[in-house]
Amino acid sequence: MQAAGRPRRAALLHAVTVLVIIAYPLAVWLGLRNGGMGVLAPILMVTFILRLLTFRGKLSQLTALGRTLAAAGLLFAAASWLLHESQMLLYYPVVVNTLLLLLFGYSLLSPPPVVERLARLSQPDLPPKAVSYTRRVTQVWCVFFFLNGAIAFYTCLKGDVALWTLYNGGISYLLIGLLMGVEWIVRKRVQRA
Template identity: 80%
Template structure:
């Protein structure tokens, strides 16, 4: 009986976690649809709830990625709460800028205090990396830093422009396409280097 309850609770937690991750990934689309359908008075408290639940579901050992996730969730709570209290939709638009800034800090910090984040991720699947692979992971981390600077600047521009359709298009579509393109290019380059 106790095991069944624990199993149900575990499944419920997993489902909630998955829903929160999806909501955060589709954040720009959720904001756009929420503002059109409900307005800030309903959307902002819902987003506060999503980010608070996200904070409460972090488990396991503390790592830089966990710290990043928690910080991003705290930023989400702050922006959504400010929007709710001020009845101002503009505050909701700055969340993607904050996430890019946090990712830049994480990746940049790992360049100053090695190993770089990409090397750490690579060592999860291949613990023994040759020296040229270590150098390559450093370069890839630098490229991601440049990406987060440019992406964050464009995200900030879309916030300042105040056009919700442009903001949603870039932050909920184009930005993800560019990220996917960069990942695809990096994968192709890595495979060629591994062969050569």
């Protein structure tokens, strides 16, 4: 009976850490407004440690990326706590976009591109037209990560936590959803053609 509960607890722990990391900008904003670094940084550190321990990706590169991002988050939270400097926490979205840009960009130079690898998980025998399409989508994501990271960096430099939270915890996610939605529509049209 206890063994059956372990996978559920692990899945719940994994889900909670994913939610906290997705809500990172809001958590930082609320933490800085209400509890300060003494409360916020240890909570973030524990979250990133749990993320390191529970991360599982479908591709080895994504697993390595997920663990690297968790380690970076842990490093930022620990340094912020030790140095009593909250500004460092704001740079996590910049690191996320930079690492995603590097991963997607590198995959263009060392095929197959990330999007093709993900597509092959559900459709192992991609036709040449689909392979070309996945390369183009990977390029689009590279442009997105560059621009999104640049705007995230600008919000860090601006030093306005409300602006930083609005962009990194709201607008950025809306843009990701919009890009995914547009790509899905285009993909369906390409598949029909």
